[in-house]
Amino acid sequence: MVPYSPWDIAAAQAIIAPLAARKGATLPILHALQDEFGYIDAAAIPLIADALNLSRAEVHGTVTFYHDFRSEPPGRKVIKLCRAEACQSVGSERLVAHLKQRHGLALDATTADGELTLETVYCLGNCALGPSALVDGELIGRLDETRLSALCGCRAGAGDRA
């Protein structure tokens, strides 16, 4: 589990202020906020816009353009499954289908109990050892259905999430 801080406007302002003077500050600020809180809270948008003299729409557009930025808090565990070409060629789409059919888990979503967020990524630089995933920031290779089920907290081969 990645220990994110709960959203806090004063803490967000303390992150934004020192970065605001940098050239091209929007992305560094968004990354810093997501590193701290796990996502970009909607309340951060006007703070960033004011600090950078941008419109709220411009900041919102940047957040939604980049797939990496979340607009909701992630689950306690975050698994990013690679679906780029090399991993596809060794079974990543089979794993996606397994998650959905066997466990009812969808990519780019968080389970209702807040335990797990599954996300799509496109290449983790581990192509020779695919299918690959990042599990709470740790790179995992040679994934198969049984291992992925276990990583997701599902009982391997026993059906749905408990």
Ligand code: FES
């Ligand atoms: S394609 Fe999956 S790690 Fe490169």
